[in-house]
Amino acid sequence: MSRTAQPADSPDDLSAAAAAAGLRVLSAGRWPRSAADLEPPVLPGFVASSFSPLAAEAARRCLDAHQEGVPAELPVTAVVVASELGDLAGAVQVAEAVDGGARLGPLLFFQAVPNAVAGHLAARRGLTGPVVCVGGAGAGLEVAELLLADGDAELVLLVLVEQATAGPGGGSGSGADRAAAVLLAPPPLPDHLDHPHHPGPLDHPDHPGPLDHPDRPGHPDRLDQPDHPGHPDHPDHPHHPGRLDHTDHHHRPTHPDRQQEQEGAQP
Template structure:
């Protein structure tokens, strides 16, 4: 892949799209819409490219998750529980970092590339694409699943975009 041409968009998905309700729950994740939203948009994007799970053998796919705010609902729940002197459930230790849901996606789809989580300092898609390009150009992956997510501050699920980048034909 030449640096001048950049990677191609092999598939793209959004959540929500017309007709979508809440994203389906993800086993092992509680309280927050962040993990289900990430998983739903990733599944939709990967399905558009590869059909059923897993990805074809020999395809190294990286996951790049980009979110400025991360899992707001889980963070707020932990903050409020600690402030009230309560005990935090063990699942919150697992899901308190965004790479836990990225790892879940990688395991479910058989992805064997790197998993990277970013809090963007500039425009989120540009920052995520730059990271994905590094992984592709360095030979760490053949494809990179870029997931951009921000939850709405009012507690509604928010929205997410997933873009699969690589050299192949769209």
């Protein structure tokens, strides 16, 4: 691509950064979207942190906006999750449990890998492209560009999640946790490539060209038509016998003077 990906300062800038990178933004979603967004919806299987619920909700809003609320099968779509710090609240929960000698639940082990929520999104929405996790919006946009340019995916769902705090409750409800998602497509084709090709006469193998038309002057088949005025068999065509047309070509009479010379030369 001619333009490189520009990092987004926050999830709210993700759409603008994607457009600046030359990608088409088909739809977008974010959390919070209004003052009514106080807590991200609970995501079954994910506990103690807002990271995965934030990612899932922003992605849901983005895909629903693209599909107008009617789920439909998407083309091959990759999922890219980007975050500068990752699941910071989850990491704090694990560190506190280890320091205090507490037993860690299996769900914390499962969601310690950031791509857990990416796999959840792919399974729930039928997204069959690659799953990638990177650090930050700039890296996420670069990966999206590569996936689209290489043909590994036809669309990319890019989700950016940033937790501003990691206090008690995993940062939930702090009012500073943010997530955004954009559904990206390759850049549009240049104008000279985007217009459909209108075939000309030479593009139609069955279209007669100027030399192929039997009714055009100069066509080789016209001389084979007896009714053509230029045909030798046409009644209006004057016949001029040539040397090869003379039946006595090999027995022409000898010139008188030449005959006398030949007779005088005889013994």
